[in-house]
Amino acid sequence: xxxxxxxxxxxxxxxxxxxxxxxxxxxxxxxxxxxxxxxxxxxxxxxxxxxxxxxxxxxxxxxxxxxxxxxxxxxxxxxxxxxxxxxxxxxxxxxxxxxxxxxxxxxxxxxxxxxxxxxxxxxxxxxxxxxxxxxxxxxxxxxxxxxxxxxxxxxxxxxxxxxxxxxxxxxxxxxxxxxxxxxxxxxxxxxxxxxxxxxxxxxxxxxxxxxxxxxxxxxxxxxxxxxxxxxxxxxxxxxxxxxxxxxxxxxxxxxxxxxxxxxxxxxxxxxxxxxxxxxxxxxxxxxxxxxxxxxxxxxxxxxxxxxxxxxx
Amino acid sequence: xxxxxxxxxxxxxxxxxxxxxxxxxxxxxxxxxxxxxxxxxxxxxxxxxxxxxxxxxxxxxxxxxxxxxxxxxxxxxxxxxxxxxxxxxxxxxxxxxxxxxxxxxxxxxxxxxxxxxxxxxxxxxxxxxxxxxxxxxxxxxxxxxxxxxxxxxxxxxxxxxxxxxxxxxxxxxxxxxxxxxxxxxxxxxxxxxxxxxxxxxxxxxxxxxxxxxxxxxxxxxxxxxxxxxxxxxxxxxxxxxxxxxxxxxxxxxxxxxxxxxxxxxxx
Ligand SMILES: Cc1cc2nc3c(=O)[nH]c(=O)nc-3n(C[C@H](O)[C@H](O)[C@H](O)COP(=O)(O)OP(=O)(O)OC[C@H]3O[C@@H](n4cnc5c(N)ncnc54)[C@H](O)[C@@H]3O)c2cc1C
Ligand SMILES: Cc1cc2nc3c(=O)[nH]c(=O)nc-3n(C[C@H](O)[C@H](O)[C@H](O)COP(=O)(O)O)c2cc1C
Ligand code: FES
Numbered sequence: 321x322x323x324x325x326x327x328x329x330x331x332x333x334x335x336x337x338x339x340x341x342x343x344x345x346x347x348x349x350x351x352x353x354x355x356x357x358x359x360x361x362x363x364x365x366x367x368x369x370x371x372x373x374x375x376x377x378x379x380x381x382x383x384x385x386x387x388x389x390x391x392x393x394x395x396x397x398x399x400x401x402x403x404x405x406x407x408x409x410x411x412x413x414x415x416x417x418x419x420x421x422x423x424x425x426x427x428x429x430x431x432x433x434x435x436x437x438x439x440x441x442x443x444x445x446x447x448x449x450x451x452x453x454x455x456x457x458x459x460x461x462x463x464x465x466x467x468x469x470x471x472x473x474x475x476x477x478x479x480x481x482x483x484x485x486x487x488x489x490x491x492x493x494x495x496x497x498x499x500x501x502x503x504x505x506x507x508x509x510x511x512x513x514x515x516x517x518x519x520x521x522x523x524x525x526x527x528x529x530x531x532x533x534x535x536x537x538x539x540x541x542x543x544x545x546x547x548x549x550x551x552x553x554x555x556x557x558x559x560x561x562x563x564x565x566x567x568x569x570x571x572x573x574x575x576x577x578x579x580x581x582x583x584x585x586x587x588x589x590x591x592x593x594x595x596x597x598x599x600x601x602x603x604x605x606x607x608x609x610x611x612x613x614x615x616x617x618x619x620x621x622x623x624x625x626x627x628x629x630x631x632x
Numbered sequence: 633x634x635x636x637x638x639x640x641x642x643x644x645x646x647x648x649x650x651x652x653x654x655x656x657x658x659x660x661x662x663x664x665x666x667x668x669x670x671x672x673x674x675x676x677x678x679x680x681x682x683x684x685x686x687x688x689x690x691x692x693x694x695x696x697x698x699x700x701x702x703x704x705x706x707x708x709x710x711x712x713x714x715x716x717x718x719x720x721x722x723x724x725x726x727x728x729x730x731x732x733x734x735x736x737x738x739x740x741x742x743x744x745x746x747x748x749x750x751x752x753x754x755x756x757x758x759x760x761x762x763x764x765x766x767x768x769x770x771x772x773x774x775x776x777x778x779x780x781x782x783x784x785x786x787x788x789x790x791x792x793x794x795x796x797x798x799x800x801x802x803x804x805x806x807x808x809x810x811x812x813x814x815x816x817x818x819x820x821x822x823x824x825x826x827x828x829x830x831x832x833x834x835x836x837x838x839x840x841x842x843x844x845x846x847x848x849x850x851x852x853x854x855x856x857x858x859x860x861x862x863x864x865x866x867x868x869x870x871x872x873x874x875x876x877x878x879x880x881x882x883x884x885x886x887x888x889x890x891x892x893x894x895x896x897x898x899x
Contacts, residue, residue, distance in 0.1 A: 349864035357862075369866075378881060380899075384859050384867035386707075389676045391859060395866045398881060542675045570675065593679060593860040594670070596723075 326610040327617040328603075330364075332562045332585050333510025334485040335447045337364040337419055340579065340618060341603045344566055344589030345370050345423035345449060345489075346395065350409040351416070357596035362603060364585060365419040368409065370451050372425045373435050375401035385522050385531040390543030390568070391590060392520050394534035397425055402435045410444040419446035421487070424478075432464075433477050440482040448484050450474060453491030453516035465491040465516075468503040475507030487564065490514040492544075492551055501555045501563075513564035513587060514555060515548045541590040542568045549577055556582025556623065570598070572605020579606075582623040633658065634672060635697065635722045640714055646703045647746070647782045648712050649686075652720055653694045660695075661685040662729030663754035664853055664890040667697060668861040671710050672721040680723060681707040682858050682885070684750030684830070686783075697722060700749040700783055726861050727889050730754050730828055730851055734761045737824030741771040741791070742813055742839060744831025748773060748783050750853050751830050755790045768792055774809025774835070778802040810838040822848040829853070829893070837898045850893040856884040871897035 328339035345367045348354060360366070378398025385392045400408065405422070413420045422445045426432035432450065439445050452465035452474055464470045471488070479486055488504040490497055492515040501512050517538025522531040530536075548567025556563045565583030569575050570591045578586050591598035606618070615621050635652035643649050661667070668680030687698030703712050714720060732754070739758055743751040755769055769790060774797040775781045781796055781803055788794050796804030797812045805812040809831075820827065829839055830853040843850050856868040862885060869881035870888070872895050882888060882895075 347860075347865060353860075353862050353864040378866065378869070381869050381871070381881075382857055383869065384857050384865070386677060386679050386857075389678055391679060393859070393865070393867060398866050398869075541678055590678075590859075593865055596860075596862065 325607050326615060327619070328607065330584050330618060330622070332447075332485070332564060333487060335365070335419060335421075337585065339364040339603050339606070340583075340585035341575065341599050341606070342421070342564070342585055342587045343367055343592065343599060344587035345451065347589040347592045351413045354592070354596055358600045360416045361418060362600050363418050365421050365446070366413060366416075367421045367423055367449055367587065368405070368413060369399055370397050370423040370425040371399050371402050371405045371435065372397060372427075373402055373431045375399065375404065380533040382531065382533055383537075385537065387520070387522055387539065388543060390539050390541035392522055392532060392537030392539055393517070394532045394537035396534065402438050406438065406442045406444060410442065414444060421445065421447040421449050423449045423451050423489070425451045429474055429477055432474050433481055436478045436481045440484055445484065447487060448478070448482065449487040449489050449513060450478055451489050451516070453489050453493075465500065466494045468500055471500050472503045472507040475504045475509050479508035485510040487511040487513050489516055490555075491516045492547060493519050497551050498554050498558045501559050505559045505561050509561060511562040511564060511584070512555065512559065513566055515544070515551055515567045518544055518547065540568070542570055544568045545574060549581060552578055552583050553581035553625065569602070570594075572602045572609060575602050575606060576609055576621075579618070579622050581625045584622060633722060634719045637714055637716055637718050637720055638696070639716065640712065642712070644779045644782050647780070648701055648703070650699050650701065650711070650720075652697050652722060654697060654722055656690070656692070656694055658695045658697070658722070659725055660690060661688055661697070661725035661753075663732065663757045664730040664750055665725040665727050666750070666861075666889060667699070667722050667724035668726065668858070669699070669711065670707075670721050671714060672719055674710065677707045677710060679707075679859050680721065680861060681711070682855075682861060682889075684853065684889075685725065685753050686749040687753065687756075700746065700752075702746040723861060727885055728887065730853075730890050732757060732761070733826060734767070736767050736826045738768045738770060738820055738826075740820055740825060740827045741769070742809060742827065742829040742831070742835075743771070744774050744809055744835040745776075745780065746782075747830035747832070747835075747853070748787070751828065752783055752787055752790070754828055755787065759790050771795070772797070772809050772813045774798070774812070774831070776800070808835070808838065810835055810842060813839075814842050817842060820848060822846060825849070827851075836893070836896075840893050840896065840898060843893060851890050852893050852896075853889045854884050854891055854896070855889065858885055861885045871899055873897045
């Protein structure tokens, strides 16, 4: 049964989701952690913590450090590996009738291919987000995301092996994010998501040592929002595939900024740590906004940004 | 959930006692569990800060949570500036509690600095266990100087004996509390004694060496920086021994903050 509210459904590269609010990988665990705090069935989709071919122990502690209006993390993609993910985590995630998107990480192109195959065969996921942008691991990740040829190659190889919608997650740690976005579009990506975290660091001046054992970490939270928004706006103008906006979204107003400049959907990351029901609060806030502005369908709002400011 | 501050009082230089009332739906914390607190109006500081529960009362309409904290940085400074009637966000109670045994013979608490807060709540819990009346509660409490032995009066009311140490000798033994404790260690037999500790990492590490090779029950509360407090971010991990020597990570907010001392890989 459909309620009388505005239409919130969007299409993110062949995956139809009931509203444009997703969880950002690595900030929502494997779902179970949040069950006591929100109605998970209301989410547009769940993007799980990144998964690699083999289990990864992650980086040494300390792994996080707060910085003004944001946080640095260097978790190092701790995860139980794709086999355990399929066997132990997916069945739980599936019970909510919410699309599940796996976030895939690899150190080599072969890793990406193998994980893609295993996840596609498992029939347990509805889409793949390919993480070619993790700044916190020694090998893989960002290396693929910052070299256009490598980004193209990973996209093409992954697409060849799966019928699932493929979202390529981009790093902001590049000179021209639009170039990478165009390249992965050419490689066959169904959508792009951006941004992953910005590489940063923080120093303990008393001891003259880094605050993070990994020395550098990825910056997230409100501090990155203006940069994320600018990048989403630029990329949305350059590519035809859907763009999913990520970065410092704390509330519905932040999410609406991204949608207006062209994001087809948004992911909520760090906000989940501060308010475990941030995602559902944002869904409610977007709906209220649409009602207030008499917009019947969210797709009539997406990309309506008036750069020249002529509308008023 | 948002709570209302009824008291946020400096009790000695840099140390504050905060009392907050919350809706009665707030669960009763078990000793060792913690809450995440933040000033709800701010995005700087952004994340909640973890604090062990120091006191808790439940009435019909509301509950009162007490924390004892030391100002060490931005988060605790902002907290110390909140006034009566201000709102503070309190999430929790989170984490694994201490295991308690009403039949224990001697219960020994070892605390360093602000580690006294969660230990006091645990001691009070022991005192309230009806079956534990015969249990002897003994506390070793160390701080840098006498003024920093915050909450010592309350501890004295709960425990039958309280030994102290200070770095400058201004109260009790001069030196580390682990040194003071080690002088008595032979009187705590493995079968009938339980040891609980909370304090700086260096103190806990020292303690782990003192009790190594002895099968005495010893649980400690570990501190790490946290983001989510509920197991989702993997930011708060500590290394555990796994036999293979490589170490395995455990989340302080989920598998902890209470750990068996023998399980920690001190690195
Ligand atoms: C389970 C648990 C229970 C705790 N209980 C209490 C308590 O009852 N009373 C109390 O005063 N404090 C307690 N703490 C420590 C408290 O969380 C930190 O002091 C606080 O987060 C510091 O925040 P800040 O912004 O003021 O300091 P920051 O500016 O973040 O840091 C200042 C200094 O404190 C250290 N620090 C930061 N966060 C932590 C942390 N989570 N644990 C240990 N050291 C940290 C930093 O490395 C730095 O040296 C507890 C911590 C945990 C994990
Ligand atoms: C603790 C933490 C862990 C993360 N883990 C992953 C991950 O496994 N895979 C990934 O693609 N992105 C990961 N990210 C990046 C987020 O998904 C997101 O892109 C980023 O945090 C920016 O959004 P935010 O400002 O809303 O948090 C992680 C971020 C944080 C803070
Ligand atoms: S604080 Fe996030 S996992 Fe422990």
